Amino acid sequence: MKKICVIGGGAAGMACAVLLSRKGYSVTILERGDRLGRKLSATGNGQGNVTNIHMGPEYYFSDDPEKVGRILSRYPWESTVGFLESMGGIFLPDTRGRVYPASRQASAVTDLFRREIGNAGVDVVFGAQVSSVAYDGVFRISWGGGQMCADATVLAAGGKAAKHFGTDGSAYALAEKFGHTVTPLSPALVQLKCDPKEIRGLRGIRTEAGLTLVRGGKEVCRTRGDVLFTESGLSGDAVFRASSYVQRGDTVCLDFLPSVPAERVREAAERGGLLCIVNNGLGRMLAAKRDAVGLVKGFPLTVTGTLGFDYAQVTRGGIPLGETDDSLMSRKRGGLFFAGEILNVDGVCGGYNLQWAFASAHAVAEGI
Ligand SMILES: Cc1cc2nc3c(=O)[nH]c(=O)nc-3n(C[C@H](O)[C@H](O)[C@H](O)COP(=O)(O)OP(=O)(O)OC[C@H]3O[C@@H](n4cnc5c(N)ncnc54)[C@H](O)[C@@H]3O)c2cc1C
Structure with a gap:
């Protein structure tokens, strides 16, 4: 069975892990913090605005809006709702088109993921701040006190915004080791x-x-x-x-x-x-x-x-989409994938950033 390492247990990493485990892969999430989905639990003023029924690349900033459009059209907002409801719950749009769980609790969305990840037997290692990813026929991933090998690696370690949720921008360096660049970064939704x-x-x-x-x-x-x-x-x-x-x-x-x-x-x-x-x-x-x-x-x-970044909801900039293919696999190192905010894609306010996290996770899972 192919072994997949997902670095980062946020919205994108958790979605990747669920989708890949459903396809029968052996998945390990490496999360530097002590909980999964901390940022997801804080979204939408604690109510969890997970997507929006008005969707399209025009709501996003990126170096490749057409690729954003292709990925979103393969995974529209209805797919996000279908995916979340496959784990449980009911998700409904409000009058502005913003979609929330019927209970209006973001933490309950995180709980859906935690339960699914537990039931699927996904291995989760907490306190695992990944410091190096190398490749010599397999991926070798190291963190203080541990290491593992994987056939494919998903870098879903988020951006630089709101570092109190575990994202200080240090994960970009993991991609730079493979020759990736990082576009200029700035705080957005701030x-x-x-x-x-x-x-x-x-x-x-x-x-x-x-x-x-x-x-x-x-x-x-x-x-x-x-x-x-x-x-x-x-x-x-x-x-x-x-x-x-x-x-x-x-x-x-x-x-x-x-x-x-x-x-x-x-x-x-x-x-x-x-x-x-x-x-x-x-x-x-x-x-x-x-x-x-x-x-x-x-x-x-x-x-x-x-x-500034500490108070921003998202990061403008990141790994250029142009350095990935349509399944968000690195053009520099086959088998290395990116999902979520670490990429140079950010959306406007209203559920667009979580939609990107879920749609990009789906593109990666399909690609793998
Ligand atoms: C207060 C707030 C409210 C928001 N509200 C909304 C909203 O209502 N709707 C919306 O669409 N978006 C919202 N957003 C934005 C949205 O939450 C993010 O864009 C989204 O969570 C990004 O998902 P991600 O998985 O890419 O990254 P994250 O959710 O940031 O997850 C990245 C994970 O990687 C871990 N990590 C980082 N580096 C390493 C490493 N080296 N090794 C191991 N683990 C690592 C981090 O600890 C973290 O758990 C909000 C953001 C904030 C801060």
């Missing part, structure tokens, strides 16, 4: 920083807003959704989406009433100020400025940076 003076008194206020990102007077992106004022800047859905495009020095322009024309806001404000127009705390802050009503429809903030 809070934006701005001058604290510009948002004084707004901390904790959450509001629906239209958000336009502007660079050098030109619109870079426009989105709409939740915006949360934090101590150092902005968070929320709309902000995460814009963070995929942001550069230091850009302007974020917030429209606190995107579906109401400026004229109607002005007339209402002349009758009764900003009460029942915007959040009271926000209204008080705007009222102290010149043209408060104008600011309701266009509140500009200069982006001074992001909170």
Whole structure:
């Protein structure tokens, strides 16, 4: 029986292990932490937004969008739901198309994987931080205190975002040993920083807003959704989406009433100020400025940076897709595969990154 080593017990690694064990392979997961799926358990604000019914390569950033499209079309969102439900549970889309477990508990999705992996007899080694992968006819994988041989190796060790879940970017070096490159890395789906003076008194206020990102007077992106004022800047859905495009020095322009024309806001404000127009705390802050009503429809903030990798949900960049074939096998070393965030693929907010983790795991399992 062929022996497969999966490095990393996150969403992609666990999905690979389940799919490969169902095909009859002997699978070992090497996980540096003491639990499987720690990051998966934290997804979707703890509710587990596993995929999205609006799916396609246009929701992803990568060096090869066509390959992303081919992999997603071989494994659409319905396949993710089918795969998860084959282990148990019911998965349902919300009104925005985001798919969650009916229980709205991300940790329960991880529990499905843990149970399946246990039942399938997948070998799991915890505390196994892989430090070297070599090949001399078989793969020889080493970690502090252990080593194993395998016929094929899947590198599913994640990216560099949110290192408290075990991903500090050190696993890229394992691929570099085989001649792979790593594209420039940056944090994505991350809070934006701005001058604290510009948002004084707004901390904790959450509001629906239209958000336009502007660079050098030109619109870079426009989105709409939740915006949360934090101590150092902005968070929320709309902000995460814009963070995929942001550069230091850009302007974020917030429209606190995107579906109401400026004229109607002005007339209402002349009758009764900003009460029942915007959040009271926000209204008080705007009222102290010149043209408060104008600011309701266009509140500009200069982006001074992001909170960085530690606070990001995903990594922009990674092993180029161009260095792999359509089953995500390395073009440098046959038998070495990649799945999940370690690759140069990241999606926008809304279940796209887990969809990539599952779709890429499927491509790898089919390839093996
Ligand atoms: C707070 C938060 C919320 C999120 N919410 C969503 C969401 O709602 N929807 C969505 O689609 N995406 C979401 N994401 C992104 C998504 O979770 C990730 O893109 C996805 O988990 C990546 O899966 P992965 O298996 O590639 O990597 P990971 O899940 O990061 O797993 C990698 C694993 O490899 C292990 N590892 C690393 N190096 C080594 C090594 N050298 N040896 C052995 N093991 C190693 C790590 O410990 C880790 O367990 C969120 C991310 C965060 C941080």
